[in-house]
Each structure stands twice: as C-alpha cells, then as structure tokens.
Amino acid sequence: MARTHITAVVNGDETEFLAEDGTSLLNALRDEVGLTGAKEGCGTGDCGACSVMIDEKVTTSCLVFAPEVEGATILTVEGLADSGELHPLQQCFLEGAALQCGICTPGFLIAAKALLDKNPDPTETEIRYALAGNLCRCTGYDKIVRAVQEAAREMRGQ
Amino acid sequence: MAITEENPGYKWVGTRPIRPDGLEKVTGKAQFGADLMLPGMLFGKVVRSPHAHARIVSIDTTAAEAMVGVKAVITGSDFPDLAANGAHASDIDVANNAIAREKVLYEGHVVAAVAATTREQAEAAAKAVEVTYEILPHVLTVDEAMAEGAPLLHEGMITKGVDPAPEEPSNVASKILHERGDLEQGFGEADVVVEREFTTKPVHQGYIEPHAAVADANTDGRAHIWCSSQGHFQMRAYSATVLGVSPGTLKVTAAEIGGGFGGKTVIYLEPLAVRLSQRAGRPVKLVMDRDEVFRATGPTSGTRIRVKMGVSNDGKITAAEVWMAYEAGAYSGSPVGAAGMTAIACYDIPNFVVEGYDVVCNKPRVAAYRAPGAPMAAFAVESVLDDLARDIGMDPIDIRLANAAVEGTQASYGPKFPRIGFVETLEAIKDHPNYTADLGPNQGRGVAAGFWFNAGMMSSATVHINENGTATVVTGSPDIGGSRQSMALMAAEELGIPYESIKAVVADTETVGFNDVTGGSRVTLATGAAVVDACRLIVEDLRARAAKTWDVEVDQVEWVDGQAQHVDGSQPPLSLSDLAAKSGRTGGPISANASLNSRGVGAGFSTQLCDVEVDPETGVTRVVRYLTAQDAGRAISPDYVEGQMQGGVVQGIGWALNEEYIHDQDGVMENPSFLDYRIPVASDLPMIDCAIVEVPNPAHPYGVRGVGEVGIVPPMAAVGNAINDAIDVRMTDLPMSPVRILEALTEQRD
Numbered sequence: 001m002a003r004t005h006i007t008a009v010v011n012g013d014e015t016e017f018l019a020e021d022g023t024s025l026l027n028a029l030r031d032e033v034g035l036t037g038a039k040e041g042c043g044t045g046d047c048g049a050c051s052v053m054i055d056e057k058v059t060t061s062c063l064v065f066a067p068e069v070e071g072a073t074i075l076t077v078e079g080l081a082d083s084g085e086l087h088p089l090q091q092c093f094l095e096g097a098a099l100q101c102g103i104c105t106p107g108f109l110i111a112a113k114a115l116l117d118k119n120p121d122p123t124e125t126e127i128r129y130a131l132a133g134n135l136c137r138c139t140g141y142d143k144i145v146r147a148v149q150e151a152a153r154e155m156r157g158q
Numbered sequence: 159m160a161i162t163e164e165n166p167g168y169k170w171v172g173t174r175p176i177r178p179d180g181l182e183k184v185t186g187k188a189q190f191g192a193d194l195m196l197p198g199m200l201f202g203k204v205v206r207s208p209h210a211h212a213r214i215v216s217i218d219t220t221a222a223e224a225m226v227g228v229k230a231v232i233t234g235s236d237f238p239d240l241a242a243n244g245a246h247a248s249d250i251d252v253a254n255n256a257i258a259r260e261k262v263l264y265e266g267h268v269v270a271a272v273a274a275t276t277r278e279q280a281e282a283a284a285k286a287v288e289v290t291y292e293i294l295p296h297v298l299t300v301d302e303a304m305a306e307g308a309p310l311l312h313e314g315m316i317t318k319g320v321d322p323a324p325e326e327p328s329n330v331a332s333k334i335l336h337e338r339g340d341l342e343q344g345f346g347e348a349d350v351v352v353e354r355e356f357t358t359k360p361v362h363q364g365y366i367e368p369h370a371a372v373a374d375a376n377t378d379g380r381a382h383i384w385c386s387s388q389g390h391f392q393m394r395a396y397s398a399t400v401l402g403v404s405p406g407t408l409k410v411t412a413a414e415i416g417g418g419f420g421g422k423t424v425i426y427l428e429p430l431a432v433r434l435s436q437r438a439g440r441p442v443k444l445v446m447d448r449d450e451v452f453r454a455t456g457p458t459s460g461t462r463i464r465v466k467m468g469v470s471n472d473g474k475i476t477a478a479e480v481w482m483a484y485e486a487g488a489y490s491g492s493p494v495g496a497a498g499m500t501a502i503a504c505y506d507i508p509n510f511v512v513e514g515y516d517v518v519c520n521k522p523r524v525a526a527y528r529a530p531g532a533p534m535a536a537f538a539v540e541s542v543l544d545d546l547a548r549d550i551g552m553d554p555i556d557i558r559l560a561n562a563a564v565e566g567t568q569a570s571y572g573p574k575f576p577r578i579g580f581v582e583t584l585e586a587i588k589d590h591p592n593y594t595a596d597l598g599p600n601q602g603r604g605v606a607a608g609f610w611f612n613a614g615m616m617s618s619a620t621v622h623i624n625e626n627g628t629a630t631v632v633t634g635s636p637d638i639g640g641s642r643q644s645m646a647l648m649a650a651e652e653l654g655i656p657y658e659s660i661k662a663v664v665a666d667t668e669t670v671g672f673n674d675v676t677g678g679s680r681v682t683l684a685t686g687a688a689v690v691d692a693c694r695l696i697v698e699d700l701r702a703r704a705a706k707t708w709d710v711e712v713d714q715v716e717w718v719d720g721q722a723q724h725v726d727g728s729q730p731p732l733s734l735s736d737l738a739a740k741s742g743r744t745g746g747p748i749s750a751n752a753s754l755n756s757r758g759v760g761a762g763f764s765t766q767l768c769d770v771e772v773d774p775e776t777g778v779t780r781v782v783r784y785l786t787a788q789d790a791g792r793a794i795s796p797d798y799v800e801g802q803m804q805g806g807v808v809q810g811i812g813w814a815l816n817e818e819y820i821h822d823q824d825g826v827m828e829n830p831s832f833l834d835y836r837i838p839v840a841s842d843l844p845m846i847d848c849a850i851v852e853v854p855n856p857a858h859p860y861g862v863r864g865v866g867e868v869g870i871v872p873p874m875a876a877v878g879n880a881i882n883d884a885i886d887v888r889m890t891d892l893p894m895s896p897v898r899i900l901e902a903l904t905e906q907r908d
Binding site: 022105 | 184192415840
C-alpha cells in the first residue's frame with residue numbers, strides 16, 4: 001500500500017515520516033519517528049495514555065490518522081523537558097511520587113500541561129476534571145492531583 | 159500519620175527520596191513491553207474464538223499463509239501435546255489456555271497466531287485463518303455450572319476434596335472446608351443472627367498496559383523473550399513448558415511493567431511469540447488490543463456467597479457459617495482456597511464452618527488479582543457484621559475490637575498469629591478526625607476490615623561495590639510499584655552510604671539468581687531480605703579487608719556510617735570508597751550474592767472508613783471522604799506504601815460501584831473497553847487519606863510485612879456499609895451501580 005509523506009514539527013524539530021492513510025498518529029510516532037513515550041492503553045480514546053498536544057490542544061493520538069497532522073506542531077512527553085531541564089510537572093511528579101508503574105505518566109503530564117497552560121491556578125476539582133480522560137490504575141489519583149497542584153504553585157512563582 | 163512501636167533511628171529507611179526509575183518514566187524513556195523494536199522485527203496477531211464453548215473441527219491456514227508479507231502461521235498443533243506426554247494437569251491447563259487444541263472454552267480463547275511484516279498484514283492474515291467450529295452449550299456462572307445436568311467443560315473433572323470422591327464428573331473442580339467448634343451451639347448462644355446471600359461479578363485487574371511480548375529465536379533452539387510481566391523467571395518456566403524445551407534455552411528480560419495487580423503472573427503471548435519467531439526466522443512482537451485484554455486475560459472470579467453470623471448482646475461473635483462458590487473460568491484454580499482461609503481471619507470466632515467450591519465456566523481463566531479471593535468474601539462477612547452491630551446498637555469499630563484477632567489467636571485457617579497489627583488499624587481509624595466528621599444529607603459512613611497473609615517465597619539478590627564506593631543492587635523482581643526504591647533504601651541503611659550512591663536494577667534470567675513472581679506483597683519482604691543479606695555479606699567482607707589492611711583481628715573492626723573503624727580508634731577509619739579503591743590489593747572485587755526462601759511472612763490487616771453521598775433521584779453514589787489504615791510492619795518507602803494503600807482502595811471503589819463483566823446469552827463479552835468497563839477516574843474521587851500503622855514483622859530485618867494487597871479487601875463492604883448508613887438499604891450484589899441502588903430504593907418504598 002502506498003504511504004503518505006508527512007511533515008510536522010515534533011518536539012520543536014521539523015520531522016518527516018511515512019505512514020499509511022489508516023495508521024494512527026500514535027503508531028506513526030512510535031514506529032516511524034521512534035518516540036515511544038506515548039503509550040497505547042486502549043486504542044479507542046478512553047485511557048489517555050497516548051495523549052500528545054497537537055497545535056497546543058491535548059489529543060488522544062490513537063484517534064488521529066497520521067496524515068492529519070501534516071504541517072501541525074506536536075508535543076510529546078519526550079519534548080516536555082527543556083534542554084535537559086525537567087518541566088515543573090515532571091519534577092513534581094518525581095518528588096510527589098505521583099507515579100507507580102509509570103505507563104500512564106506521559107499522558108498525565110501532557111494533559112496536566114494543557115490544563116496549566118490555560119489555567120495556571122486550577123482548583124482541585126478543575127484538576128480532577130481536566131485529568132478525567134486519563135486513566136491510572138495504580139495511584140488512586142491522590143498523588144497525581146497533589147503533584148499538579150504543586151507544579152501549578154511553582155509555575156506561578158509561589 | 160504513622161504509629162511506630164519503636165523509633166529505631168534509621169537514616170534512610172522511612173524517607174521519601176526520588177525513585178531510581180523515576181526520571182525515565184517522566185521523560186518517556188522507560189521501555190515498557192510494547193516499546194522494543196528490533197531490526198527485521200515482524201508484527202504478530204492472535205486469532206481468537208468467537209464462541210464461548212466449541213469443538214475445533216478444523217483450522218485452514220493456507221489462505222493466510224499465501225498472503226503478502228505473512229511469514230508464519232501457527233496453531234495448537236505447532237506445540238507439543240502435553241496431555242499425550244503425561245504432563246502434570248496444571249501444566250496441561252497452562253498450555254491449553256495459551257493456545258487451544260481440541261476445544262475452545264471461552265470467547266477470546268486463542269486458536270492460532272500469525273506474523274507478518276506490518277501490523278496491517280498481520281491483522282488481515284489473522285482474519286483469513288479459517289476455523290470451523292462445532293458449537294457446544296456453555297455455562298457462564300457458578301449457578302449455571304453447578305446446576306444438575308449442566309454442560310461439562312472438562313469431561314474428566316471429578317471434584318477434589320470430597321470423600322468419597324464423586325463417581326460422576328462435574329464443573330466443580332474442588333471443595334474446601336474449614337471447621338471449628340460446634341456451629342449449632344454457637345448459634346444457640348447468639349442473641350442476634352443475620353443471614354444474607356451476596357453475589358459479585360468478575361472484575362478485571364485493569365492495568366493500563368496491555369500484555370506485550372517480543373521474541374527473537376535462534377536456529378539452535380535458544381530464544382530471547384522481552385515481556386511485561388510480574389515475574390520473568392515464571393514466564394521462562396511456563397514458556398518452556400508450553401514449548402517443550404529446557405528453561406535454560408530461554409532468556410527472559412523483564413521490560414518495565416505497566417501495571418499487573420496479579421494479572422501478569424501468567425503467560426499468554428510469550429510462547430506464541432517464540433514459536434512464530436522460530437517459524438519465521440525473525441524477531442516477532444505480539445501486543446494485545448484492549449478488547450483482547452478484557453476477553454482473554456484476568457479477570458478475578460464472579461461469586462455467590464452466603465454468610466450467617468450470630469452475636470451475643472455484648473458484641474461477641476458466637477458462630478459463623480460461610481458458603482462460597484467462585485468462578486474459575488475455563489480451567490480450575492479460582493482463589494476460593496484463599497477466600498476460605500481469609501473470610502473470617504480478622505476475628506477470633508469459636509464456632510464456624512467455611513465451605514467453598516472452585517467452579518469452572520466458559521469465561522476467561524481467572525488470574526490473581528490483589529489479595530486473590532479475599533475481597534469478595536470480606537464484602538459478604540463485613541456487611542453481615544455491620545448489620546449485627548446495628549442490630550445490637552454497637553459501634554462498628556467496637557464490635558470489631560471485641561472480636562479482633564491478636565497475637566496468639568488461633569487463626570481460622572490454622573496457625574497461631576504471631577504479633578499482628580489489626581487492633582492498631584482499628585484504633586487508628588477511631589482516633590482519626592474523619593471518624594467524627596459531620597455528615598450531610600443523604601450521606602452515610604461505613605467501616606470494614608480485611609486480612610491478607612502476604613507471601614514470602616524465593617528471592618535472590620546481588621550487590622556489587624563499584625570502584626568508587628558506590629553500589630549496584632541487582633534483583634530479579636520486576637518493579638511494579640517502586641520496589642527498586644525500597645531495595646536501595648535498605649541497602650543504603652545496611653552499607654551506610656547515601657541512597658543516591660546506590661543504583662537498584664532488575665536483571666534478566668541469566669544475570670541474577672532465581673526470583674519468584676512479584677506478587678503476594680512479597681518483594682520488599684523477601685527480595686528485600688535477600689538484599690539485606692547480601693549487604694551484610696559485603697559488610698563482613700569489608701571488615702575483613704580493613705582488618706587485613708590494619709593487620710588486626712576482624713573482631714577489632716566495626717562498620718559504622720559507611721566506614722570501617724577500629725574499636726579502640728587506633729587506626730584512621732577506612733571509608734567504603736577507600737576500601738573499594740584498594741580492592742585489588744585486599745582480595746579482588748567486592749561483591750556478594752544472597753538467595754533465600756521465605757523466613758516468615760507478616761500478616762497484613764487494613765481497616766477502612768468510607769463516607770458516601772447517595773443521590774436518591776439517580777442512584778449515583780459518590781465517595782466524599784475515605785480513610786485507610788493499614789499495618790505495613792515497617793514502611794521502608796512511605797510514599798509508595800501510601801501509593802499501594804490508595805491504589806488498592808480506589809480499585810476497590812471501582813469494584814464496589816461500577817466494574818463488572820457483562821456477557822450476552824451467547825457468552826460473548828459485551829463491554830470489553832474502558833468506555834463500557836468503567837474504572838474510576840480522577841473526577842470520581844476525593845483524596846484518599848492514609849494512616850500507615852507500623853507493627854514490625856519480627857521475621858524481617860526491618861519489620862516489613864508487605865503492603866500491596868490487603869488494601870483492596872475492605873472497600874466493597876466499607877462502601878456498602880456507608881450506603882446502608884445513608885439510605886437504609888443493604889446492597890448484597892456488586893456492583894452497587896445506580897440502577898441497582900434505584901431498584902433497591904424502589905423496593906424499599908413499596
């Protein structure tokens with residue numbers, strides 16, 4: 001089957017890759033670009049483990065066809081740290097023990113970043129609703145919510 | 159909050175540093191099961207039965223084999239026939255569950271597998287495998303399976319544990335029985351007796367990472383497997399059995415594991431990937447889709463349980479009678495044995511009968527799920543105990559204190575308890591402000607308790623001292639929830655060097671001694687003890703090297719704060735880095751191995767307090783406040799002890815309120831997705847408050863008991879008891895979904 005040539009900015013770099021029309025962005029990122037940080041937990045958009053930002057909007061990459069991102073700007077968990085310095089969310093997840101197995105962590109970090117980009121001072125309820133599309137089976141969410149609260153405080157300079 | 163019997167003044171144990179594997183997991187670098195790519199790797203796809211029970215008449219693979227890109231197609235006949243070879247029955251079941259031979263026993267049962275150069279080709283080829291079935295009648299529940307004249311899954315299954323043995327086969331694999339005292343006399347002494355019947359549905363472990371395996375086979379019979387599992391040594395053993403090879407021909411590397419909760423202690427894909435790789439001559443990756451995870455892995459048993467208990471007016475339980483039937487799924491081995499042992503283990507009851515049945519049915523073979531078997535039994539027993547407390551007007555904590563098992567109590571399952579911390583968990587709940595917090599309209603409060611044995615089993619560890627005095631701690635226990643941190647903390651404490659100077663890793667099956675699975679809450683206990691043993695060997699070695707350096711007897715040397723000191727201070731101390739730098743002159747590299755079998759487990763208890771609000775219009779139950787108190791023995795790594803406690807509670811809340819397998823009348827699962835099988839999400843929940851209780855396990859160098867499992871035992875009853883407190887309705891069927899709550903409320907009004 002013929003494959004489509006796609007050009008997109010992935011984690012700050014112009015990136016070219018090939019994908020069949022029916023290939024998900026998730027599989028293209030993992031198999032073609034070599035970025036395996038986004039995970040497939042369900043393939044149906046229900047678990048959020050494959051969350052990436054496409055043009056600053058958090059999206060489940062398993063539900064996007066790869067050719068749809070032609071010309072788009074994509075951020076995956078691999079692009080969250082800046083020149084080797086962790087994003088405050090990454091640091092707060094580490095310090096707050098907000099991960100156990102870690103499979104859902106990339107998706108949570110992206111979803112939390114999308115929240116804090118729009119709302120730097122969210123309430124606990126706002127955090128819980130913003131993360132409701134991301135499933136975690138290990139933590140019970142307690143430490144994840146606290147880590148996002150802490151990161152928000154740090155990013156506000158408090 | 160922590161209750162500590164003694165403060166031993168540890169420097170590292172009990173602290174909250176950053177976990178050793180954390181950085182990789184927040185940056186996307188961690189390699190999970192599906193992340194590995196090898197040159198020339200093929201993608202595999204499994205062909206599964208659409209029928210709950212059927213005879214395989216024929217499998218035609220010719221069309222699939224002829225398709226573009228297809229490199230291998232395998233069926234059951236590509237594996238040795240273990241039954242014909244006289245193998246052990248349990249091994250035959252493992253093999254037949256991995257790939258069916260004559261019959262399929264559940265929807266989703268594997269019948270064939272393919273490997274091709276792309277995912278799309280593999281999926282197309284899987285669809286082109288033509289299987290002809292003769293459909294057989296099926297049974298889905300214990301009620302159907304135990305009914306007179308029920309269709310049989312296994313024609314030769316004679317119930318074990320019954321004397322004399324039945325002459326006719328049935329779907330009942332075994333019976334268990336625990337008895338003490340005189341039941342009739344016990345109920346005669348009771349002032350109040352409550353009897354109820356409960357049902358629970360199969361629920362899935364719900365790990366977010368689907369099963370995945372990559373195999374790379376060599377032409378000489380050796381093969382390398384990378385997989386996500388709770389025990390790569392166990393994956394090696396099972397795979398070798400199914401493939402009919404010696405375990406030593408297989409090397410298994412543990413990928414990072416994306417959750418397991420018991421469900422990744424069994425094999426599904428590994429032997430298939432090896433055989434496909436052998437046939438194709440290329441590496442093969444097999445990854446399950448989410449619907450395959452639901453249809454063919456896990457879950458834990460659906461059950462029917464009857465409980466009758468009596469109390470005297472002073473709150474003493476005089477008698478308990480428990481009858482339970484647990485679904486095993488397609489092959490025997492439900493956790494009814496553990497259920498029978500745990501059901502009333504929290505309490506000292508003079509007269510009881512606990513009777514249980516392991517029942518096969520046409521659903522996926524159940525796998526371990528966090529304290530396997532105990533949560534359903536506790537739902538029933540703790541609900542009845544709550545009713546009894548209400549009937550005699552006693553506080554729910556006080557009735558449990560009045561009957562609590564303590565050191566010296568003869569456990570209902572046999573042995574005498576050593577020092578245990580059940581009473582302390584009850585007191586921790588009673589002393590917490592949540593216990594007296596105000597409740598609003600339609601809100602209610604529930605208490606429940608739970609017991610789990612915890613396991614020991616076999617572990618090995620190796621500790622290497624690097625040339626600059628840092629250390630590498632190597633174990634073979636896959637780290638499912640932060641155990642590498644616990645290993646490093648205990649090693650830091652033993653060696654007297656900073657936590658940051660220690661790297662804890664999980665090695666493959668050829669690089670470290672045997673380790674049993676990461677399960678039974680055993681890793682920090684048993685693998686931790688192996689790490690401590692290895693560190694103590696290292697310290698002995700370091701003392702000997704210092705003694706040699708100083709030309710004194712070894713008993714003149716002490717190891718204090720990471721350095722060798724002469725007892726009379728006559729020599730300048732030698733630090734670990736000093737000794738490491740000179741190791742070539744004092745006997746060579748500094749390294750030690752330790753292997754052990756369990757030296758004594760420490761039972762775990764949890765008591766939990768749940769506040770709910772029930773909407774009488776919609777039947778929706780919302781958890782508004784939750785407190786869990788659990789005896790950790792010693793919290794080596796408090797962050798991850800709390801994580802286990804909170805995670806167990808939330809899985810239990812899902813089990814209580816939402817989760818269930820739904821099958822249609824043909825035995826096909828109707829909700830195999832996270833959309834329709836709804837696990838709790840962040841917006842469903844409050845913070846989960848934790849009270850870590852520390853009553854040290856005398857059999858562990860740091861007092862560890864293990865914390866992974868018992869937290870899931872009480873929640874269903876805690877939620878049910880809170881619902882009862884809120885709306886005066888006793889829910890006896892799980893899940894306590896809005897529909898069931900509304901039905902119960904309607905019944906109450908009528």
